[in-house]
Amino acid sequence: MMNHAIAARRIAVAVAAVGLFTVTTTACATGPTSRKEVCERYDSLGDRIGIGGVFGNPVFWAAGELADVADRYEGPEDLSADAERLDTISDSDETSVPELSQATGSIATLCGHPLGLGSTLPST
Structure with a gap:
């Protein structure tokens, strides 16, 4: 059971990291605009x-x-x-x-x- 808890926690951290990366890259656009x-x-x-x-x-x-x-x-x-x-x-x-x-x-x-x-x- 302990392994399932660790795996669930790792998945939750990975999902949070992907979400944060997406928000950060979307909100911080760089480069010139038209x-x-x-x-x-x-x-x-x-x-x-x-x-x-x-x-x-x-x-x-x-x-x-x-x-x-x-x-x-x-x-x-x-x-x-x-x-x-x-x-x-x-x-x-x-x-x-x-x-x-x-x-x-x-x-x-x-x-x-x-x-x-x-x-x-x-x-x-």
């Missing part, structure tokens, strides 16, 4: 805001994802200030639509529409 990737995350954040309000953890998660891709964007536009503001928002407990809109000013220009209004058209 306009398309930035705008997809921007539109995703816009889809998560409600009329006149911001609801729940998905908004903060989406803000963090957008901060990451904006920080790694290597186009001619400088999105670093937006990335910094979004990172701060993603670590907070509350925000508002005006605060998110202000934090994404350069990204809005890149994507061609205000946060939560419309969707990004492919670049020509």
Whole structure:
């Protein structure tokens, strides 16, 4: 019986390690990003805001994802200030639509529409 307990524990540790590795590699993407990737995350954040309000953890998660891709964007536009503001928002407990809109000013220009209004058209 002792061998079954040890084997079960080893399997549990292995499953936990694989899960942690998956989460770590997904959350810590590296390398440059494109306009398309930035705008997809921007539109995703816009889809998560409600009329006149911001609801729940998905908004903060989406803000963090957008901060990451904006920080790694290597186009001619400088999105670093937006990335910094979004990172701060993603670590907070509350925000508002005006605060998110202000934090994404350069990204809005890149994507061609205000946060939560419309969707990004492919670049020509």
